[in-house]
Amino acid sequence: MRLALHGIGTALPEAEDAVETSDLNSYFAPRRLRRVDHFTRMTLLAGCRALHDAAGTVQEDLKTPLDLPEDMGVVISTGYGPSQTIFEFLDSIIDHGAGCASPLAFSHSVHNIPAATMSVFLNNPKPYTTLCQLHGPLLAGLQTAGCWLAEGRVKKVLLGLVDEKTPLLEDNTRRLLENKGLAGEQIPVGEGACFFLLGSAEEANATRYGTLEFETFSPQQLPKAQLSDATYAPARSISRLSKLDISATASRQTDMPCAAAPELATAAMKNEQSCCIEQAGNNFGVISVKPQG
Amino acid sequence: MDRPVSICASGCICAAGKDTRACFETMLNGDVQPTFAPGFSYDQPMHSPVFAVEQEWLERQEKNPALTETMQLLFPAVEEALAQSGLTTERLGNLKVGSCIGSSTGASLNFKSFYQQWRKGDEPDLDIIESYLHSNPAAALAERYKLNGPVQTVTNACSSGTDAIGIAASWIRHGLCDLVIAGGADALSGISYTGFSRLMITSPEKCRPFDKDRQGLNLGEGAAVLILASENTMQELKLNSMGQVLGYGTCCDAHHLTAPHPEGTGLKQAINEALVRSGITASEIGFINVHGTGTENNDRIEGQVISKLFPETPFTGTKGVTGHTLGAAGAIEAVMTVMSLQNGLLMPTRGFHEAAAESKAIPVTEQTEINAEYGLSDSLAFGGNNSALVFKKGAV
Numbered sequence: 133m134r135l136a137l138h139g140i141g142t143a144l145p146e147a148e149d150a151v152e153t154s155d156l157n158s159y160f161a162p163r164r165l166r167r168v169d170h171f172t173r174m175t176l177l178a179g180c181r182a183l184h185d186a187a188g189t190v191q192e193d194l195k196t197p198l199d200l201p202e203d204m205g206v207v208i209s210t211g212y213g214p215s216q217t218i219f220e221f222l223d224s225i226i227d228h229g230a231g232c233a234s235p236l237a238f239s240h241s242v243h244n245i246p247a248a249t250m251s252v253f254l255n256n257p258k259p260y261t262t263l264c265q266l267h268g269p270l271l272a273g274l275q276t277a278g279c280w281l282a283e284g285r286v287k288k289v290l291l292g293l294v295d296e297k298t299p300l301l302e303d304n305t306r307r308l309l310e311n312k313g314l315a316g317e318q319i320p321v322g323e324g325a326c327f328f329l330l331g332s333a334e335e336a337n338a339t340r341y342g343t344l345e346f347e348t349f350s351p352q353q354l355p356k357a358q359l360s361d362a363t364y365a366p367a368r369s370i371s372r373l374s375k376l377d378i379s380a381t382a383s384r385q386t387d388m389p390c391a392a393a394p395e396l397a398t399a400a401m402k403n404e405q406s407c408c409i410e411q412a413g414n415n416f417g418v419i420s421v422k423p424q425g
Numbered sequence: 426m427d428r429p430v431s432i433c434a435s436g437c438i439c440a441a442g443k444d445t446r447a448c449f450e451t452m453l454n455g456d457v458q459p460t461f462a463p464g465f466s467y468d469q470p471m472h473s474p475v476f477a478v479e480q481e482w483l484e485r486q487e488k489n490p491a492l493t494e495t496m497q498l499l500f501p502a503v504e505e506a507l508a509q510s511g512l513t514t515e516r517l518g519n520l521k522v523g524s525c526i527g528s529s530t531g532a533s534l535n536f537k538s539f540y541q542q543w544r545k546g547d548e549p550d551l552d553i554i555e556s557y558l559h560s561n562p563a564a565a566l567a568e569r570y571k572l573n574g575p576v577q578t579v580t581n582a583c584s585s586g587t588d589a590i591g592i593a594a595s596w597i598r599h600g601l602c603d604l605v606i607a608g609g610a611d612a613l614s615g616i617s618y619t620g621f622s623r624l625m626i627t628s629p630e631k632c633r634p635f636d637k638d639r640q641g642l643n644l645g646e647g648a649a650v651l652i653l654a655s656e657n658t659m660q661e662l663k664l665n666s667m668g669q670v671l672g673y674g675t676c677c678d679a680h681h682l683t684a685p686h687p688e689g690t691g692l693k694q695a696i697n698e699a700l701v702r703s704g705i706t707a708s709e710i711g712f713i714n715v716h717g718t719g720t721e722n723n724d725r726i727e728g729q730v731i732s733k734l735f736p737e738t739p740f741t742g743t744k745g746v747t748g749h750t751l752g753a754a755g756a757i758e759a760v761m762t763v764m765s766l767q768n769g770l771l772m773p774t775r776g777f778h779e780a781a782a783e784s785k786a787i788p789v790t791e792q793t794e795i796n797a798e799y800g801l802s803d804s805l806a807f808g809g810n811n812s813a814l815v816f817k818k819g820a821v
Binding site: 133206212213215218219221222223225226230231233234235238239240241242243244245247248249251252254255256257258259260261262263264265266267268271272275276278279280282283285300303304307308311348350412413415 | 534567573577625677809
């Protein structure tokens with residue numbers, strides 16, 4: 133499948149820090165944001181930045197209009213979903229008993245609530261879907277976005293990849309690796325959101341970033357695939373790719389299920405032929421970026 | 426208009442039965458009473474019976490302790506569909522087969538006792554975490570049957586099963602795979618039971634969809650799948666058709682996180698989209714299998730939309746025998762819509778007795794013979810998500 137890439141927006145941390153989302157206060161009134169959790173704040177911030185990037189505009193204050201494409205669906209893909217809100221609901225059960233557990237925390241812990249919050253904040257009643265999987269979340273999101281565009285279901289898709297880190301996730305990751313004797317190989321757990329505003333390939337000449345093309349390969353097929361010299365992949369995949377004789381670079385040294393998304397953003401922003409590889413189960417998805425012209 | 430996609434088999438498990446035929450028969454001729462199954466807190470104000478799959482039957486199934494209960498429901502449903510179609514693992518291995526499964530609790534981090542121990546500073550056993558990591562529904566399905574097509578777990582809350590089938594049909598149309606196992610699965614969970622109870626939308630007795638005295642929903646559990654196939658695959662493998670997926674529509678209300686839009690705008694849009702993509706009008710729909718949870722809000726809004734768009738069309742709801750199975754609901758209802766088309770029979774809406782005075786939405790109350798070419802199944806979800814699927818009788 134081939135898609136036009138109109139805009140990129142990210143909410144990524146410096147090194148291993150948490151994502152700073154205070155810029156969101158210049159997009160939406162703080163009063164509206166008071167119950168919005170961290171996962172959803174990252175979602176909103178990166179999504180809005182992608183819309184500005186596509187429109188060539190900048191958010192200056194609350195009065196800056198956000199250029200919302202006329203007919204835009206939203207696909208959000210995540211590894212774990214809004215984890216911290218789930219733990220907050222569990223906290224409320226443990227601390228106060230099931231009969232006094234927080235209904236608000238429960239409703240915010242449902243996987244598609246970040247997407248729903250975005251629909252309300254953008255006032256955009258269109259198709260929305262949320263995918264949750266540890267393997268191949270970027271490829272899965274691109275597939276659904278591609279189908280929606282090919283069917284004319286929407287004219288644009290805002291595809292977002294989002295994951296948050298929690299103390300429990302960090303601790304579990306450490307223990308799981310220790311149990312497997314791989315403690316020395318741990319890559320710090322990261323978090324962040326990357327959004328891509330996509331359109332049909334026919335619009336490629338009107339975009340800043342050109343086109344994305346994606347395909348799945350088995351490990352045997354991958355070395356024969358047409359890979360660009362500028363190949364990006366998540367840090368955790370580099371050694372496996374190296375065993376297949378493929379040289380790739382990781383732009384970030386942290387790990388999360390959606391780790392391929394910042395690599396794709398880096399590849400696309402190079403403005404030269406490049407690609408991003410995402411491991412999807414036993415296979416590999418290759419997303420090639422071809423700049424305009 | 427979207428190209429029709431063939432359905433070659435189905436599998437279904439819920440409180441109404443352990444396979445598609447048994448579920449359909451129960452819905453037509455039987456009834457199921459929800460129970461206060463062990464494992465949940467029924468203290469006031471949380472006092473709502475649930476529609477659980479028979480425990481003894483579950484215990485007789487092949488057990489993989491490394492997988493979650495949701496997967497223990499999904500796999501038998503898939504086995505049923507594969508057996509029905511005659512598709513063996515060897516035959517699947519020669520094809521590009523996708524896995525598209527909707528789930529809600531099945532993809533959630535619902536490990537309370539682990540978390541509680543961890544909060545106290547302990548290092549609890551990681552088995553439950555390993556189990557979660559290996560039980561992402563679509564990925565675990567692909568892993569079990571060595572499927573090599575696209576893999577997606579759709580988590581749109583209560584419309585997940587409907588959305589998974591709609592997305593899977595697109596994969597076939599766009600040549601992403603030859604076959605897709607598509608549907609939904611969710612096991613009962615104490616966490617979601619607590620959450621729905623605290624939202625005060627559960628019923629203290631058996632749910633009563635569309636009834637004037639409805640008090641809320643009962644949670645349930647189950648799994649259902651349809652196997653969708655490309656036309657080439659249908660012919661090459663000489664697969665039998667049990668119906669077709671036509672149009673799919675989905676639209677978010679953009680209104681409220683837990684309440685439907687008061688005018689049902691997203692639901693109307695989703696249904697209209699599904700009809701346009703099917704190339705048919707509302708009057709051609711022979712019947713509707715509705716979402717019908719039995720909550721005040723859902724049934725009022727859904728009833729308004731249905732009676733406005735389909736004033737003469739019979740409709741039924743099945744949650745009075747399945748409970749609300751969340752991510753599996755849309756898939757179970759899709760399978761039952763296909764069965765109704767195939768058999769020319771519509772099931773009564775168990776739990777419904779009398780409509781509210783102002784309501785025009787009166788569901789079918791008796792087993793009804795129908796001669797329908799097209800059936801519609803719709804779902805409403807948390808987050809204001811609305812989705813609809815149109816099915817057609819017979820082969821493409």
